[in-house]
Amino acid sequence: MIEQKLADSLNWTLLHVLIVIYEEGSVSAAANRLNITQSAVSQSLKKLEEKIESQLVIRNTKPLKLTPIGHYCLQVAQTIFTEITSIEAMKGSNSHLLEGEIKLLVASRIHNPKYNDFLVYFKKKYPNITLDLIVKSSKEILNDIKQKNPAIGICLGRHTPEILNQKLLFEQRFYLYCGYHHPLFSASNLSLNDLLQEDFIALVSEEIGDVLSPITLFKEANGLTGRVSAYTNNLDEAVRLIYTGYGIGALPDQFIAATYLESKLRRLPPKEGVADIPVHIFWHKHRMLSLIEAKFIEEIVEFDIAVNDPSKNE
Known part of the structure; x- marks a missing residue:
């Protein structure tokens, strides 16, 4: 039930933000790619960490590094978005x-x-x-x-x-x-x-x-x-x-x-x-x-x- 509660309440857009942060290596670069402010990217990351109840990103590193749970969330996010991009092909x-x-x-x-x-x-x-x-x-x-x-x-x-x-x-x-x-x-x-x-x-x-x-x-x-x-x-x-x-x-x-x-x-x-x-x-x-x-x-x-x-x- 706990896992289902998380799945029902999690905003999938937050996972997309995590993918872009990892691929771009910084919050600022992710903001440029997503065409939103750095503050919006940071807030999305913070909301995701609150939902997961774990730190996902190690701050103050260049490029940004993920924690072990962050890497796991990234893998899940990549799987989800790979499947989403396949919908059109379906x-x-x-x-x-x-x-x-x-x-x-x-x-x-x-x-x-x-x-x-x-x-x-x-x-x-x-x-x-x-x-x-x-x-x-x-x-x-x-x-x-x-x-x-x-x-x-x-x-x-x-x-x-x-x-x-x-x-x-x-x-x-x-x-x-x-x-x-x-x-x-x-x-x-x-x-x-x-x-x-x-x-x-x-x-x-x-x-x-x-x-x-x-x-x-x-x-x-x-x-x-x-x-x-x-x-x-x-x-x-x-x-x-x-x-x-x-x-x-x-x-x-x-x-x-x-x-x-x-x-x-x-x-x-x-x-x-x-x-x-x-x-x-x-x-x-x-x-x-x-x-x-x-x-x-x-x-x-x-x-x-x-x-x-x-x-x-x-």
């Missing part, structure tokens, strides 16, 4: 003025042409925004976001914690595949019945309750009871194992289109695929977003990323 007409860094936690191997298009669009519209991308598993990303870490997550999420906001971006369709060195690669007239006893390559997140559990539910519902010959938490390794004939496995179709082994993998029945796995953008409900984070979320949600998969209508 309108869209001056998007090039927005600058800063956005930390993105992204699940590996997310492939979607429209997602790539969005990144192209965002870079052109906001050339001064830096993206700091860190690749993690979906489970790690959700855990990090839950801890109110200053980041935005783009990942799979089956059971979203209540403390997180989420928006659906697109869905990844998973199909069953075999590889060049598997007997089914050259077989003809395959049906789902031909897969019933085949060994499987499984991703760790296919466990019941995890993000890819719909794949396991599909296999159980359709009697695909072959043993799991290998587990992995990495899509690239899953592709390698499928290609080398260790078993068949479920892979996202758009990811396959982007891999160099596409011609060495064969899509298996059923024609409609196994499951649609949604990809969401996540952020914490109770963490205040920066302006550029809010703009990124607004833009990616409004951008038409969802791709209509023609195979759904076959």
Whole structure:
């Protein structure tokens, strides 16, 4: 309540005066820059110190020096006024003025042409925004976001914690595949019945309750009871194992289109695929977003990323 009382009663103009005093190095120079009297600058500084109940500036030094609490107030003031100057850019007409860094936690191997298009669009519209991308598993990303870490997550999420906001971006369709060195690669007239006893390559997140559990539910519902010959938490390794004939496995179709082994993998029945796995953008409900984070979320949600998969209508 004490902190809120200060925030409610503090005149933000006083913080601006503190910034100018520090940048100009003296009260007189600050007065010239602000086009007001030295007395007015001194009174503003005094009012700010009274509000903070601490001395902010060490007098009689050239240039003026700040006390430790003065430096902290300066940092707060600079943050506030950086955000204020971004308001005009938020309108869209001056998007090039927005600058800063956005930390993105992204699940590996997310492939979607429209997602790539969005990144192209965002870079052109906001050339001064830096993206700091860190690749993690979906489970790690959700855990990090839950801890109110200053980041935005783009990942799979089956059971979203209540403390997180989420928006659906697109869905990844998973199909069953075999590889060049598997007997089914050259077989003809395959049906789902031909897969019933085949060994499987499984991703760790296919466990019941995890993000890819719909794949396991599909296999159980359709009697695909072959043993799991290998587990992995990495899509690239899953592709390698499928290609080398260790078993068949479920892979996202758009990811396959982007891999160099596409011609060495064969899509298996059923024609409609196994499951649609949604990809969401996540952020914490109770963490205040920066302006550029809010703009990124607004833009990616409004951008038409969802791709209509023609195979759904076959």
